[in-house]
Every structure is written in C-alpha cells, then in structure tokens.
Amino acid sequence: MVPVPLVAAGAAAGAAYLNARFSLAHDLLFFRISGGTLFNLFRAKRADRINFFYVLEEYALDKATAGKPLILFEGKSYTYAETYDTALRYGAWFRERHGVREGDIVALDYQNSDTFVFLWFALWSIGAKPAFINYNLQGAALTHCLRASTAKLAIVDPRVADGVTEDVRAELPNMNFLVFTPDVEAEAQSQEPVRYPDAVRSESEYINMAILIYTSGTTGMPKPAIVSWAKVRMAATMSAMGTASGPNDIMYTCMPLYHSAAACLAFCSALYIGATASIGRKFSTKTFWKEVRETKATVIQYVGETCRYLTVAPPEIDPVTGENLDKKHCVRVAMGNGLRPDVWDKFKDRFGIDTIFEFYAATEGAAGLWNRSRNSFGKGVIGRFGLLSGALSGIRSTLVRVDDETELPLRDPKTGLCQRVKPGEPGEFIVRLPAEDIRQAFQGYFGNQSATNSKIMRDVFKKGDAWFRSGDVMKWDSDGRIYFSDRIGDTFRWKSENVSTAEVSQALGLHPAVQEANVYGVELPNHDGRAGCVAIVLDAAEANPQLMTNLAQHAKEKLPRYAVPLFLRLLKEVGAQITGTNKQQKHVLRQQSVDPAKVEGDNLFWLKDGSYVPFGPKDWAALQQGAVKL
Structure with missing residues (x-):
C-alpha cells in the first residue's frame, strides 16, 4: 500500500502541473x-x-x-x-x-x-x-x-x-x-x-x-x-x-x-x-x-x-x-x-x-x-486565459489583421471578410456584439450616434454579424497570454515597416539611465512615412557624449534597425506629456515634430555616426532643403 503522505504529495504535484499546463x-x-x-x-x-x-x-x-x-x-x-x-x-x-x-x-x-x-x-x-x-x-x-x-x-x-x-x-x-x-x-x-x-x-x-x-x-x-x-x-x-x-x-x-x-x-x-x-x-x-x-x-x-x-x-x-x-x-x-x-x-x-x-x-x-x-x-x-476560459473568450473576442494604409481591419479582396491573426501576430482586438441589439453589450456615446457607429463593424466573419473595435493592437500567444502592442494611430511606418511605439518605449526603458521614454513618429520634409522620435527623461545631470553613444548602441542592440529612433527630445522631468490618468500623450509631440522652434526649448538630438548628437536649426533647415536623406 502506498503511504497516504506520498499519495497526497503526488496529488498536489499533479494538480500543480495541470494548473501550470492549462492555467486552471x-x-x-x-x-x-x-x-x-x-x-x-x-x-x-x-x-x-x-x-x-x-x-x-x-x-x-x-x-x-x-x-x-x-x-x-x-x-x-x-x-x-x-x-x-x-x-x-x-x-x-x-x-x-x-x-x-x-x-x-x-x-x-x-x-x-x-x-x-x-x-x-x-x-x-x-x-x-x-x-x-x-x-x-x-x-x-x-x-x-x-x-x-x-x-x-x-x-x-x-x-x-x-x-x-x-x-x-x-x-x-x-x-x-x-x-x-x-x-x-x-x-x-x-x-x-x-x-x-x-x-x-x-x-x-x-x-x-x-x-x-x-x-x-x-x-x-x-x-x-x-x-x-x-x-x-x-x-x-x-x-x-x-x-x-x-x-x-x-x-x-x-x-x-x-x-x-x-x-x-x-x-x-x-x-x-x-x-x-x-x-x-x-x-x-x-x-x-x-x-x-x-x-x-x-x-x-x-x-x-x-x-x-x-x-x-x-x-x-x-x-x-x-x-x-x-x-x-x-x-x-x-x-x-x-x-x-x-x-x-x-x-x-x-x-x-x-x-x-x-x-x-x-x-x-x-x-x-x-x-x-x-x-x-x-x-x-x-x-x-486558461484552457476553458480561452476557448470561451475566443468565441466572443479575437484579433484581426489591420491594413497598414487605412488603419482599418484588413478584408479579404474575394470575400470581403476580416482575417484572424495567428498566435504571436499583432492584430486589433475586437469583441462580438449581439447583431440584432448592439446596445445590450455596447451602449456607446451619449448623444453622439456617429461616434458610436464608428466603433462598430459589420460583416466581419459572416454576413450580418457585428463587432466592437477597440482601436488597440495586441498579441495573443500560445500560452493564453495577451500583450498590448500599440494604439492604432500611434503605430507608424518607416522604411516600409510598422513600428510599435509601445515596443520601442519598452526597449529603451531597459536602459539604466532612462526614466521615461515616450515614442512617436514625426513627419519630415522630403521623406516618406514617419521617422521615430523619443521624448526621453534621463537619470543624468547632462546628456554627455558617452551616454548618448551608449544609448544609441543600446537601441541598436534591442531593436530592429528600422525601429531605432532617429531623433531624441530631451525632457526636463517625467510626466511632462500625460493625461489626468498618467497616460502618455503623443498628439502634441507629433505636431511639434523636431522643429527646434516648436519644441519649447527642449534639446534635440539625432542619430549620426553611431551616436545621438545635437540637432539644431541648421540641421532642420538642411532637412527642409532636401540636403539630408535619412
């Protein structure tokens, strides 16, 4: 006969394994x-x-x-x-x-x-x-x-x-x-x-x-x-x-x-x-x-x-x-x-x-x-999610591919329907709505039917269905874990590649001198797409050349070449561009771009010869004249 303690230990180990394996x-x-x-x-x-x-x-x-x-x-x-x-x-x-x-x-x-x-x-x-x-x-x-x-x-x-x-x-x-x-x-x-x-x-x-x-x-x-x-x-x-x-x-x-x-x-x-x-x-x-x-x-x-x-x-x-x-x-x-x-x-x-x-x-x-x-x-x-909750959630919510140009869910040219992404691929998070009575799950915006309608998609996977658009891009892995990738509109294209601002911010945040990194794309004269820029707060008395070189090397090691920010805007303190709920804002930063006359006295740098070096009015003028190609 097997001793009771051994049976109990075995049962506990088995339960722990099943919980870890299926996230019970x-x-x-x-x-x-x-x-x-x-x-x-x-x-x-x-x-x-x-x-x-x-x-x-x-x-x-x-x-x-x-x-x-x-x-x-x-x-x-x-x-x-x-x-x-x-x-x-x-x-x-x-x-x-x-x-x-x-x-x-x-x-x-x-x-x-x-x-x-x-x-x-x-x-x-x-x-x-x-x-x-x-x-x-x-x-x-x-x-x-x-x-x-x-x-x-x-x-x-x-x-x-x-x-x-x-x-x-x-x-x-x-x-x-x-x-x-x-x-x-x-x-x-x-x-x-x-x-x-x-x-x-x-x-x-x-x-x-x-x-x-x-x-x-x-x-x-x-x-x-x-x-x-x-x-x-x-x-x-x-x-x-x-x-x-x-x-x-x-x-x-x-x-x-x-x-x-x-x-x-x-x-x-x-x-x-x-x-x-x-x-x-x-x-x-x-x-x-x-x-x-x-x-x-x-x-x-x-x-x-x-x-x-x-x-x-x-x-x-x-x-x-x-x-x-x-x-x-x-x-x-x-x-x-x-x-x-x-x-x-x-x-x-x-x-x-x-x-x-x-x-x-x-x-x-x-x-x-x-x-x-x-x-x-x-x-x-x-x-x-665990095994069971993931299956149920997969019926009610999913991730769909997004068209890089229109920033709308991508539709199959033959069927006109949307496409679910594979595990690990980025896609917009959408939620199924009761097609006959959407208000049961989504009450919308008060007195603003057009804004309410903008969040609803029809004919997504079959004729007549209805889904709520979150506007957020996520990744869902094979272990049932969901990661935030970026907000649609924040992701930008550079060198024909999509750049996730959240992923770049995360990579830069791993540098020991970085206290905060707010990444966004800026339009530049004579260039297609948007170049990466990071509004950054450093834990240093000054942005010395050695630190700027080290930061550039860190970015190159952690990120694909196209995602490495080309510009850096040095902020004086954390929380300079946030909402009342401590969420980073990018809208004003994008509008100010990297024009030295619009950045409110912040120091600008750009990536040159393996380091971030000062970027000033003469450099901005050269970009405007088409004398510089990034």
Missing part, C-alpha cells in the same frame, strides 16, 4: 468573475435593485457594518452609516432645492474628495445620473463636455471654480453653475435626510446609464461614454475578486474619480465587498506612499505610467532613524492598467509588492481582460 486558476477566476457578475445582476434586476445605491444602503443599515469606515480622506474617516446619511441629505437638497428628478443628469466638476462621493451617491439616491467632468479642462474643452452632458445643473468644486470663466458661462446660458462652497455645503448638510421611495430609483434594464464618463480626448474633444449599471457591477466584481479582497481590505486610489478606473474599479469595488476606500486628492510621488502607510492600505491602484513615476522617484527616508521606507507598508497587491514590462519587476522588487493584478478595459469598451500575476511568467501581460 485563471479559468476559475474567469468563471467566478463572470458568474458572480451575472448572478448579482439577475438578483438585482429581479428585486428592482439595479441602482448601486442599494449596495451602500444594505451595509449602512446592517448593524454589523454600519459603523465601519467606508471612506478615508486626508485624515478624516466616514462610516457606511455616515456616508449613507450624508448622501440622503444631499439627495434631498438636490431634489427639494434644485428640482433634480429621476433620470436627470447633473454635472460634477470636482477633484477627488469625500464630498465628491457624497454628491455622486446623493444623485443615485434620487435616481439621477452624474456626469463626471475632468476638472483639469478649461475653455472650449470644458464647454464642450458640459454641453454634451445635456445637464442643466453643474456642481463645481471651489478648488477648480476659476476654470468656469465668464466665457464658459456665456456659452451655456441654460446651465446653472453652483460652486459648492462651505456655505452651500452646510446648507446641503442641514437638509433632513430623506429616503425617497424605491420608484424614483427604479431601472428597467441593467444596461441603463449609471454615469457619464468622458474619454481622454487626446486626439480630439472628449466624448461622453455611457457607463451602464452592468459595467459598474462588472468592474466592482472584477477588482474585488481579481485582487482576492475582502471586508478587511483597504483600497487606496489617488487616480481621478472622474475616470472609471478610480470610480468603478476602486471605490465601487471597495463598497461592493464592504471594505474601506482610502482616497487621495491627486497623484504625487511625494504623497502616494505616505497616504498608503497612514491609512494602512492593503491594495493600491495605478493607471498608465504611475508605477514608473513611483519607481524613478527618490526613496523616502525616515528623518529620525534614517531607514528606507520603500517597503514599510501593508500592501499585498497592486491593481491597475498600464504597467509596462520594463517597469514591472523594478516596481515589484523596490516596493516589495507580492501580486500584480493588471487589467485591460476601456470606459466605453464591450469587454475586459485581466492577469493576476505573482511571478515573471505574467510580466507585461494585460490578459490571460
């Missing part, structure tokens, strides 16, 4: 997230409790959780019961003082704060819908977003009220702008809390709008995306289960609440599981870890280049003991999107982060991907 743990996570979301949606719809306000109410009225902290913000703490009470007071104030009714849209132009959350849930408590406005916007962009919301009332944070100029007000004569000063806040707080009947919060479908959240607007005006109740619940479920979080966890985010990442994937996730949300007003490398330590956060959120900026920032030293505080925290998992492969291990190792939960999603997107990773096998992966 990722299958389990996939079905838990998908199944959990569907079950909760079904239960909420049957009870007419689709509105997420009811999640707050349930915890606030339960004696076991009513006194538990829900919000931590700048040294203040608010329990579930206190948050619920304030939401009811503000909701009554909205309804009785300002005539807001169910279905109305109210714009919130607000920085991260406890008040942001109170106003948001107050609107949900009376069946109204918030439109989250990027508080950094001014002028025409702000006017556009407010007008697109169709709101008649805008609540403005006193900290950003200067942005609501007389010109903005004049462009929107039918909108009431109310700056939420301490006096106005006191008025709302003094309102008696009213829990209005369920009828005012009734929702016929889980695909109805919960929030309006705007796209980043990096290449044009921001568009208001309809975020449905289903998407709020999916995001909350995905984050909670993906980070294996429970009621005792504290989730920290200083990403902007006007974006779906912080609002849905962080705050709503903490609320969904009865945990605590620690909120920072805005991102700063000087306050990030301080707030994480002070609130004893166990889960942190990042977006875009957040982890890069944290990794290149100088360490914080205890002024009394001289101790390095990098690993003095309670964080067990970091969740977010945009953690690049060249930063992945540096970030984990420096700050002692055990688990990364990287996900891929878009505010208006029709599907999401995720990757929970504790080792290097998942480094840089934005989505990962």
Whole structure:
C-alpha cells in the first residue's frame, strides 16, 4: 500500500502541473468573475435593485457594518452609516432645492474628495445620473463636455471654480453653475435626510446609464461614454475578486474619480465587498506612499505610467532613524492598467509588492481582460486565459489583421471578410456584439450616434454579424497570454515597416539611465512615412557624449534597425506629456515634430555616426532643403 503522505504529495504535484499546463486558476477566476457578475445582476434586476445605491444602503443599515469606515480622506474617516446619511441629505437638497428628478443628469466638476462621493451617491439616491467632468479642462474643452452632458445643473468644486470663466458661462446660458462652497455645503448638510421611495430609483434594464464618463480626448474633444449599471457591477466584481479582497481590505486610489478606473474599479469595488476606500486628492510621488502607510492600505491602484513615476522617484527616508521606507507598508497587491514590462519587476522588487493584478478595459469598451500575476511568467501581460476560459473568450473576442494604409481591419479582396491573426501576430482586438441589439453589450456615446457607429463593424466573419473595435493592437500567444502592442494611430511606418511605439518605449526603458521614454513618429520634409522620435527623461545631470553613444548602441542592440529612433527630445522631468490618468500623450509631440522652434526649448538630438548628437536649426533647415536623406 502506498503511504497516504506520498499519495497526497503526488496529488498536489499533479494538480500543480495541470494548473501550470492549462492555467486552471485563471479559468476559475474567469468563471467566478463572470458568474458572480451575472448572478448579482439577475438578483438585482429581479428585486428592482439595479441602482448601486442599494449596495451602500444594505451595509449602512446592517448593524454589523454600519459603523465601519467606508471612506478615508486626508485624515478624516466616514462610516457606511455616515456616508449613507450624508448622501440622503444631499439627495434631498438636490431634489427639494434644485428640482433634480429621476433620470436627470447633473454635472460634477470636482477633484477627488469625500464630498465628491457624497454628491455622486446623493444623485443615485434620487435616481439621477452624474456626469463626471475632468476638472483639469478649461475653455472650449470644458464647454464642450458640459454641453454634451445635456445637464442643466453643474456642481463645481471651489478648488477648480476659476476654470468656469465668464466665457464658459456665456456659452451655456441654460446651465446653472453652483460652486459648492462651505456655505452651500452646510446648507446641503442641514437638509433632513430623506429616503425617497424605491420608484424614483427604479431601472428597467441593467444596461441603463449609471454615469457619464468622458474619454481622454487626446486626439480630439472628449466624448461622453455611457457607463451602464452592468459595467459598474462588472468592474466592482472584477477588482474585488481579481485582487482576492475582502471586508478587511483597504483600497487606496489617488487616480481621478472622474475616470472609471478610480470610480468603478476602486471605490465601487471597495463598497461592493464592504471594505474601506482610502482616497487621495491627486497623484504625487511625494504623497502616494505616505497616504498608503497612514491609512494602512492593503491594495493600491495605478493607471498608465504611475508605477514608473513611483519607481524613478527618490526613496523616502525616515528623518529620525534614517531607514528606507520603500517597503514599510501593508500592501499585498497592486491593481491597475498600464504597467509596462520594463517597469514591472523594478516596481515589484523596490516596493516589495507580492501580486500584480493588471487589467485591460476601456470606459466605453464591450469587454475586459485581466492577469493576476505573482511571478515573471505574467510580466507585461494585460490578459490571460486558461484552457476553458480561452476557448470561451475566443468565441466572443479575437484579433484581426489591420491594413497598414487605412488603419482599418484588413478584408479579404474575394470575400470581403476580416482575417484572424495567428498566435504571436499583432492584430486589433475586437469583441462580438449581439447583431440584432448592439446596445445590450455596447451602449456607446451619449448623444453622439456617429461616434458610436464608428466603433462598430459589420460583416466581419459572416454576413450580418457585428463587432466592437477597440482601436488597440495586441498579441495573443500560445500560452493564453495577451500583450498590448500599440494604439492604432500611434503605430507608424518607416522604411516600409510598422513600428510599435509601445515596443520601442519598452526597449529603451531597459536602459539604466532612462526614466521615461515616450515614442512617436514625426513627419519630415522630403521623406516618406514617419521617422521615430523619443521624448526621453534621463537619470543624468547632462546628456554627455558617452551616454548618448551608449544609448544609441543600446537601441541598436534591442531593436530592429528600422525601429531605432532617429531623433531624441530631451525632457526636463517625467510626466511632462500625460493625461489626468498618467497616460502618455503623443498628439502634441507629433505636431511639434523636431522643429527646434516648436519644441519649447527642449534639446534635440539625432542619430549620426553611431551616436545621438545635437540637432539644431541648421540641421532642420538642411532637412527642409532636401540636403539630408535619412
């Protein structure tokens, strides 16, 4: 007879092998997230409790959780019961003082704060819908977003009220702008809390709008995306289960609440599981870890280049003991999107982060991907599937070849249909939509049917089918791992080859002197295509010739010849060209090109004789005259 311990050891080894071979743990996570979301949606719809306000109410009225902290913000703490009470007071104030009714849209132009959350849930408590406005916007962009919301009332944070100029007000004569000063806040707080009947919060479908959240607007005006109740619940479920979080966890985010990442994937996730949300007003490398330590956060959120900026920032030293505080925290998992492969291990190792939960999603997107990773096998992966979940996902989503000239999915000249790529090949990520009722999976952009239609493809693999275009190029390998390649429009052609800006940035980021690399293609006089340029931040006092030569050699070793950047623009500090969610912007950099008169005093270099050497007005003139051929 075989001893029991040997049988157990053999079974454990066998289970470990099967899990590694077929990624069964990722299958389990996939079905838990998908199944959990569907079950909760079904239960909420049957009870007419689709509105997420009811999640707050349930915890606030339960004696076991009513006194538990829900919000931590700048040294203040608010329990579930206190948050619920304030939401009811503000909701009554909205309804009785300002005539807001169910279905109305109210714009919130607000920085991260406890008040942001109170106003948001107050609107949900009376069946109204918030439109989250990027508080950094001014002028025409702000006017556009407010007008697109169709709101008649805008609540403005006193900290950003200067942005609501007389010109903005004049462009929107039918909108009431109310700056939420301490006096106005006191008025709302003094309102008696009213829990209005369920009828005012009734929702016929889980695909109805919960929030309006705007796209980043990096290449044009921001568009208001309809975020449905289903998407709020999916995001909350995905984050909670993906980070294996429970009621005792504290989730920290200083990403902007006007974006779906912080609002849905962080705050709503903490609320969904009865945990605590620690909120920072805005991102700063000087306050990030301080707030994480002070609130004893166990889960942190990042977006875009957040982890890069944290990794290149100088360490914080205890002024009394001289101790390095990098690993003095309670964080067990970091969740977010945009953690690049060249930063992945540096970030984990420096700050002692055990688990990364990287996900891929878009505010208006029709599907999401995720990757929970504790080792290097998942480094840089934005989505990962096991045997079963991969098969199911392959039915609903896929990658298709893209036409290099039109930047549209490539169609077979004989059939007119699109072509799936092979494993390892780049292709645009697309998601199947119900052809007869697209709104069930993709609610589109509010009041902008043409923009909505631009994201939908018909007759993709058969006559009459419908698919959502993500606009993102990815690679899907034979192990079920999905890698982000580039954003369509960012990829450029040089010497008849496609150059992925993301892949070049990653390669350059591996150089020890590079703190940040933002790669883009620039049009040059008398040249076809776009030449590679990198806006770069170096960890050096000056760009000395030896470093420039070493950097050029590094690029040549790591990249194909056609992908090596021909130009280098030296930036003075990290984060010079980013969105409010720490995502790199390329639009302005592309427009400025490498014209020394347009680069705002930044030093330019170009690749010559095996090194990056200064590039000035005379060199630019030579390019314009056709005297130089690259």
